[in-house]
Amino acid sequence: MTITTTPPRTRSPWSGVASAAESERWLAVAQSVADELAKDAVARDRANTPPVEQLALLRESGLANLLVPAQAGGHGGHWETAFGVARVLARADASIAQILGYHYLNQACVVFYGTDPARQAEWLRRSAEGSWVWSDSFNPVSPDLAFTADGDGYRLSGVKRFATGASVADVIIAGAVAEGGALDGRLVVFAIEGDRPGIEHPGDWDNVGYRASASGSVRYTDVAVSPDDIIGVDEDEPFSSVVTPGVQLLFGNIYLGIAEGALAQARELTRARPGSWFLSGVDRYSDDPVTHRLFGELVARTVAVEALADRLNRRYDEAVALGAATTSDDRAALEIAVAQLKVIATEVGLDVSSRVFEATGASSTRAAVGLDRHWRDIRTHSLHDPVDYKKIEVGAHYLNGTIQPVSLYT
Template structure:
């Protein structure tokens, strides 16, 4: 495998500038169309723990799969601010599909973050656009490391990773492992393979209370052949390559916010449709009860505050990725801590909203057919992805002492 050591001089980021109002409006409208289509059977798909084959095909057909690929390479040439706004809109209805879409963009972007050179990066992005790929990954750091053993001119990949969200319905999956033998011995190689390649097996062991339509089961590799053409790059631990992780955390913040907004929207419909009122309220409708107003007012105000922070950070992420390989450790740390703050408040508010809307919608809203519980089950499940208490510590330690947590796939 011949893969030249990457240098700043021969690599460039394809992302520059900010989203225009027209760009945001155009793709937000498409996202709403996708969300409306998903809403038709979201409860049934969740209850059945079904693989989201049709929803993922909808993402391809809508043009969202290649939203962030430059226009010159066949994509839409949009910005990360737009991408995060799109995931938030879709998460209002179906957080599972919003997560798959966000992960697809971030894993596709590994061709930039880890790319060996501009030519290699452009080749991957062009291939993705031409084939309309949806991407997944198997980078879960708490699973055992994968084995990548030299075999002739290539390697053989073996091992299992848990929580490969979307892999069972995606086209390609990103993975990484330390090369054992060969000319890249000891280097951490990042590569992408088709999810249907021989030796790749989707375990199908996802059966949790939430995110049930996210295809988040494990993935098993058994002597999977890895060729030179599969290589994306080498992870050298540069500050820019690690900017992908704050992007993942920023995705989470937007999805949690979308869940809160979706729960509020559905609760508003239910409350306005409720007949009669509580006998002590002195009003004729639940929608006119001051207690109802107070609960909604509190939840709407807190959600609006999270929205303001998320909007600012979504735009900031475009600034961060535009720096490319000129990104410094200080740049990366500043972004990390800011996104951690969003993770804290979006988790807290999302959980509170998805729980407390039942106080104003009443016992009848707990029926299975209503599906209001889907919002709470989704955020309760996914907010355990990495402990939010450590995000609080991260923000507090930096505020007091300027401390920055060690770079990882969680920070």
């Protein structure tokens, strides 16, 4: 008789799944924050305003500490709740939703890459005490950073583009291959405050969408990095790389939230729209069967994406609970499932945020209305990594069982 045992669950502070009470509490908080963001979202988008006050709102609401375990001073929430919170915020302001979602994943790097339980607990405790918002400058397509030994520590130089939230956040996560020192040749992951001497934020973010996300560059010039700043080393093991499906799952939820936000605003505009098309045979656009057909199609497709996202949000809690017991097969199965969501959320989000104008009419294209913001946001962010390669990822696995190489995109 073969006796099988369950591998010990180590390194992960997360276990179980979200209760109904947890979800209800934090989604209500998220809705309150979203309502506040919505008051001036259009104006902030047009002004390309750095989201300083909006990050303060995330701290004050408790959302910044949602995933920090209770024993470390946080709220002990689950990933299912966190992804749901990001989705709620994305309906009102995708830029702030992105910053918060990245915060959760960057903060979690102390778990994914940190192997010392005491150090992990200390990072989380300090983060909770300060209600830190975490950002990153991990963009793999930017030139690599120079990370050169200097005594017991290192000196960091170089530029990273698309560092969402870095100019306004408390902490920046980054990674670089060490040159010299005790960690020579290894990919080191570290965290430093965003205003440390030698760090500059050029303020060069002026894109068509995501305008309030502070996604500009970070320039490092001879920045001191001490051993205390180092979270860990990328050991190329399955658990640490689970962070990447988490990033892609966040994208899927935000694209879904953008579609929901576009539909909600289009519904209000359509119901308030006077008159009707002269061939429709009805008195108002909201009674036109053509309008009903359009909304019926867009709503049904959006709800289908919601069902898949909800399922995967809970599955991610199950995945991270495995901790160091995570296998390559566990990680691969999660990657493929999330890639499926990424494909459909991207396509539905782009389609919904564009086609709602067919119901709302020419008057809804006025800049003051801001309906275009939903499409501009998803069009900008959906170019983060080509969705065609996600389709290839899913198709190759379906046909041949192929798994793409592990990377910061897969």
